[in-house]
Amino acid sequence: MSQAKSEWDLDLATGQLTRKLRGAELIVRASELTNNGNFQLNILGEFETNIPKIELRRRCQTSWWLTRQTLPLIGVTLGLEQVFFKPIQSVNDAKLWISETCIFEKNVTCEEVLMKQYRQASDVTKVTVILEPLSGRLGCVVNISHTLTSLDVYHIMESFVSNLSARECDVDLEQIFLPETATLVANRLPQSLGQAYANQHPAITEAEREEAWRIYEHAQERWQRSSIGIPVHPEHETRPSLIHNEQATFSAAEVKAALAAAKMQRVTITTLFFACITAGIRARYSDGSEEGAHLVFSGNGQRWLDTRASDTRGPVGMSILPGALWLDRDDIMITGLVKPRDVFEMARKIQTLQNQDLVSKHIIAVYDELAPTAFQASMESHHQPRAVPRVSRPTLTSQGEFFKQDSAARRESNDAGGAHKAKLVHFRSGGRNTDSSVCFALFSFRGDMRCNMLFDEKFFDRDEVVGLMDTIMGIFRRVAFSVQDGTLAKL
Secondary structure, three states: OOOOOOOOEEEOOOOEEEEEOOHHHHHHHHHHHHOOOOOOEEEEEEEEEOOOHHHHHHHHHHHHHHHHHHOHHHHOEEOOOEEEEOOOOOHHHHHHHHHHHEEEEEOOOHHHHHHHHHOOOOOOOEEEEEEEOOOOOEEEEEEEOOOOOOOOHHHHHHHHHHHOOOHHHHOOHHHHOOOOOHHHHHOOOOEOHHHHHHHHOOOOOHHHHHHHHHHHHHHHHHHHOOEOOEEOOOOHHHOOOOEEEEEEEOOHHHHHHHHHHHHHOOOOHHHHHHHHHHHHHHHHHOOOOOOEEEEEEEEEHHHOOOOOOOOOOOOEOOOEEEEEEEEEHHHHOOOOOOOHHHHHHHHHHHHHHHHHHOOOOOHHHHHHHHHHHHHHHHHHOOOOOOOOOOEEOOEEEEEEEHHHHOOHHHHHHHHOOOOOOEEEEEEEEEEOOOOOOOEEEEEEEOOEEEEEEEEEOOOOOHHHHHHHHHHHHHHHHHHHOOEEOOEEOOO
């Protein structure tokens, strides 16, 4: 396959790299611009280190620069429909960029900094470092737009912490600084999912295009049907916005039992948990009049394409596409105490329907085609009152096992044998969800599984969402421990 031209264009007059946003990138950017920073990502990492505090601040600054060298995404700035990268040519400019994007706070906890970040809208990529916490471990919080990144945001945190141990941090920045070269940086900046699709599937037939559009249009029709969901607060128009990132944790025994049960029942842990969410919402809120359940989830372009970086191209940053499925009323009619057998059956249906919804890779071309119009419509209707649905439909994003995304930088740092050590020991994802929805986000780090609940108090009472999660977790535990000696207990 011949090497495709980079999406990033170099302006010879300014030395700046520019590219247009495409597909889901453009849709996410529109929501961020018009909906008070919607989808902004905030991730927390706590670390342990033997580096003396008197030296740690300087090493953090150099580490952030080293992270930019391997992940230039953190140096990208966002416009409306375009993104920009200005290569840094002098050590003074590098120091200025570091001072603006590597911030230090003290006498606060890492969780307090995380909460402060997700409660304020900002599309500026920065790391806030807490070297003198009020309590708890040292840590940092990365703030970044969702426009150009998704699950690989973990790499930023992991790279920053591992670079604290790098030998390059033993000396001042002046001694290691090299000017950034536009042609080299362009090969590491994120490419769009649409670009990867066009490179790997250059020819699409008219029949394939029409089929992809039929799938998309069928998915949109589901929004017109009545679905179970979490009721939106009736006084939302007058309630102030306050973003929440609540979190539920799973014990090691619960995770072990759930994985075994899912394997025995031939479903994934994600679809099993989605079934528990659906069953919990059905049990708590349904009056039986709904047509069924409209389940909203995120699909990943990795199922169709190679989205990884290579020597000549950057990774696909925003690889996520919206997905959804429909369960008929009979599929969710669980009366009385929710039985594990019914939840497993629902999970199998969800798994089958998810695969049907994501059957065509050509849906990527559909989003590339419709995104510019959708972006323009969002911008033009920005100041008009938004239509708020009666309920939030069951919504889950599975963010996967972050520790499995271990990078070469971390391994090299651990094997370097230097005197300075730094280790990431805790990780938490989060962000802003300003829509009238409750987004459940399932993820794990080193086998520690958790679920975030991202929502705005403008639309949902915190106690109500936490109470729903208690119901869901009760169902999950009952289901997880229902498998005994390879058989499903009669519960």
